Amino acid sequence: MSQRQAADIAPPTVPKAKKVEGPLGVIAGRGALPLVVAEAATASDIPVHIVGIRGEASADIERFPHTWIKWGEIGKLFAALKENGCTDLVIIGGVNRPDFDNIRVDLGAIKSLPFLLSLAKGGDDYVLSRIVWFFEEKGYRVHGAGHVLPELLAPEGTLSTKSPSADDHADIAEAFNVVRVLGRFDIGQAAVVARGHVLAVEAAEGTDALLDRCASVRKQGRTHGTKKGVLVKAPKAGQEERIDMPTIGPETMHKAAAAGLAGVAVAAGHVLMAERAETIRAANEHKLFLVGQPWSNTETDS
């Protein structure tokens, strides 16, 4: 297969840390990531102010300077940013797309209504780009968490004790190609390939669901007896990495192990691995390999 070779390309492009002026505004959705970002920033002597979206962000954001807003309270959001001198922003943590029927609309939101309504249409990248533009138009700088804090990105190289075999490398290359080809449909942050078989491809369901599916496909005996395979995560071509970067963590390793995979490979410098030590520990605990692979966003196969 000619696709097998194509993933071994291009130099790594791990970005250098960007300079933040004044406190970093963290607009926080679900999960641990907003907290990890706040902790890493604090450790780097960057003060933070977290704006947590109610119903999405963890209550633990209250450990840091914070403001709570509800969906639609855009006036309150900008007031909080202004009051705390935040012009550099990180927008992080999953959010459910707002239910426009149940949204609380404040004055800021009314002015932004045409923008908010435009979010109801369009592909993911389109929507996310619009969000970035929305803030930039108002004079804010929007950064990827990993661009401000590069220590949160997956580095290049083998991070685990275990290394991929030659067969694993072939699966890695194939899975990177699947992800790359699917990028043109605005999907394809993850794929699982086992000994040349594509077991699963991610679209809207998320990587956890992808790995759960692999585990159940394997139980049904439909993986052709193979006990190996690799999860690959990489950004989509043209992905708005400032606001939507593929992410792995310890849970990814637990689920990859439960799916009977041999390991995980990610696009170095383009995948958030905020809990690096815990993630590597989980990989080693399950005897999985974990590698950061040089990555170029260009689709190279034909």
Add this chain to the structure above:
Amino acid sequence: MSQRQAADIAPPTVPKAKKVEGPLGVIAGRGALPLVVAEAATASDIPVHIVGIRGEASADIERFPHTWIKWGEIGKLFAALKENGCTDLVIIGGVNRPDFDNIRVDLGAIKSLPFLLSLAKGGDDYVLSRIVWFFEEKGYRVHGAGHVLPELLAPEGTLSTKSPSADDHADIAEAFNVVRVLGRFDIGQAAVVARGHVLAVEAAEGTDALLDRCASVRKQGRTHGTKKGVLVKAPKAGQEERIDMPTIGPETMHKAAAAGLAGVAVAAGHVLMAERAETIRAANEHKLFLVGQPWSNTETDS
């Protein structure tokens, strides 16, 4: 999107019925399809002999002339075919790939051992082609069920009361393109696209799991508020259609409705729709559209 146009191509290639000499041998795996084939053949005055794989085929095959075999009883399989004068074969119904540790090996299987072992490797199409060659080498003709009984194939045109809207047509074209592009990775018999968003792509998990996933993605509010979308099924490029054809039935319609889709489109002449009346009835019951679209196996997008 240039992909949007590409699916509207190529003339339909619904095959004409092939002539069968003597009784049709039906090698039966799981599900209702072997029975539907046996019924359709009988209705067309083609006598049948079903060879059912124990643990896979339904006990209902006993309504027809039949022989039961276990996995690995290849000698017994060929004896049954010879005894009943079957030189034309249809191999149909899902099977789990045999567990080589638990297989009962008869004399026929020992002679075939190198072949059987070769099945443990390789992609689906490779394995399936080997199975076809295996029988052809021994002088049998292997047919797709739909090639012997074209009434089992999805025809071209709108089969349901409801017709696709312009937006639905755009989704159909996009989903056909996803399936077409994924064919090069030996996956991609199905994809779900809703208003330009690719919600789910099928790899090893099967279409039922794909639709269940769409239903749960939609419940989680990750489908961007859209209430529409289409399931497309088509063969992979180079798919061994004689032995592995994409299939839809009433259950597909029930699951598509549960996933909140607007309808289903299939590659006319290349998708088995053995229970045609029931499938159309289920589509109408759920107010889904169901269309057979002209289909060419060639990848046309760039």
